[in-house]
Amino acid sequence: MDNPDPLGSIRGAKPPYKVTKYLSKLLEVEGIKKQFVPSEEELEESDDPPDPLLEEEHLVFPHCVHKYEDRILIYSSNVCFSNCRYCTRRRMIKKRESIISDTEVDKIANYLDSHPEVRDVIISGGDPLVLSNSQLKNIISRLRNQVEILRIGTRAPIVNPKRITHQLVNMLSKFKPLYINIHVNHPDELTDEVKQACDLMSDAGLVLGSQTVLLKGVNDNKETMLKLMQKLLIFRIRPYYLYSCDHVAGTKHFWVDNEIGIEIIKYLQKNTSGLAVPRFVEDTAERKIPLA
Numbered sequence: 001m002d003n004p005d006p007l008g009s010i011r012g013a014k015p016p017y018k019v020t021k022y023l024s025k026l027l028e029v030e031g032i033k034k035q036f037v038p039s040e041e042e043l044e045e046s047d048d049p050p051d052p053l054l055e056e057e058h059l060v061f062p063h064c065v066h067k068y069e070d071r072i073l074i075y076s077s078n079v080c081f082s083n084c085r086y087c088t089r090r091r092m093i094k095k096r097e098s099i100i101s102d103t104e105v106d107k108i109a110n111y112l113d114s115h116p117e118v119r120d121v122i123i124s125g126g127d128p129l130v131l132s133n134s135q136l137k138n139i140i141s142r143l144r145n146q147v148e149i150l151r152i153g154t155r156a157p158i159v160n161p162k163r164i165t166h167q168l169v170n171m172l173s174k175f176k177p178l179y180i181n182i183h184v185n186h187p188d189e190l191t192d193e194v195k196q197a198c199d200l201m202s203d204a205g206l207v208l209g210s211q212t213v214l215l216k217g218v219n220d221n222k223e224t225m226l227k228l229m230q231k232l233l234i235f236r237i238r239p240y241y242l243y244s245c246d247h248v249a250g251t252k253h254f255w256v257d258n259e260i261g262i263e264i265i266k267y268l269q270k271n272t273s274g275l276a277v278p279r280f281v282e283d284t285a286e287r288k289i290p291l292a
């Protein structure tokens with residue numbers, strides 16, 4: 001998975017350079033390369049905090065964030081198939097890999113027993129799909145009957161489409177309603193392999209949505225965003241959120257003014273179907289603020 005950086009990575013870059021073999025073939029695309037290949041700008045001194053969303057303050061256990069009334073978010077692991085340079089949880093990417101244990105899943109299940117207001121569990125990470133099918137099944141089956149909705153937040157279909165196997169999808173399809181929220185930022189990430197992976201999931205009744213981060217030099221223009229959103233619909237992925245880039249230390253070179261994001265959304269509203277328009281939000285220490 002860790003292959004030599006074809007473009008010369010920066011020494012001491014944190015998180016380390018990591019891309020799948022599949023993704024390494026797409027790095028010729030500038031808007032994809034920028035997301036995964038370290039740049040000098042990351043090493044600049046910064047006063048920005050490592051956790052501006054204050055997730056750590058909302059941890060009820062080491063792997064469970066309860067920040068919003070009716071939903072919780074689980075860090076299933078601190079590992080991804082590929083490391084995004086603007087990662088909002090880059091503070092968690094450590095040499096030491098940590099995967100949620102059965103005991104911790106039990107604790108979360110008990111927590112849900114005493115918190116009936118929680119009706120939605122988001123399994124996030126790291127990427128939950130780095131877990132084996134049986135590890136995932138353990139988590140999902142333990143929590144399934146305690147909430148109305150389960151969600152998985154992943155980049156696997158984009159950076160490692162082969163992970164979306166028949167076995168995985170068969171297993172997941174037993175736990176509907178299950179929403180799969182796919183992190184995708186650039187239209188060229190949507191390849192034939194990704195289409196196959198998405199078709200497999202949709203055909204099995206999993207509901208696909210997207211989340212995109214507005215990133216300088218990646219997708220901060222109208223044409224790229226229009227193409228991305230229209231292509232998502234062809235892949236049967238409903239655009240959900242466009243996030244303003246979180247102001248995490250070391251990611252400043254990716255930030256885009258919210259005004260530009262608002263202009264892009266207005267352009268989408270004017271020029272394409274409402275189905276293709278995500279909600280533009282800024283995540284903060286308190287809440288997600290709708291911007292357009």
Ligand SMILES: *Cc1c(COP(=O)(O)O)cnc(C)c1O
Pocket residue numbers: 055065067068071072073122283288
């Ligand atoms: C974004 C987020 C959610 C989910 O929010 P929705 O608006 O329901 O998609 C849940 N928990 C945390 C900590 C989040 O950051």
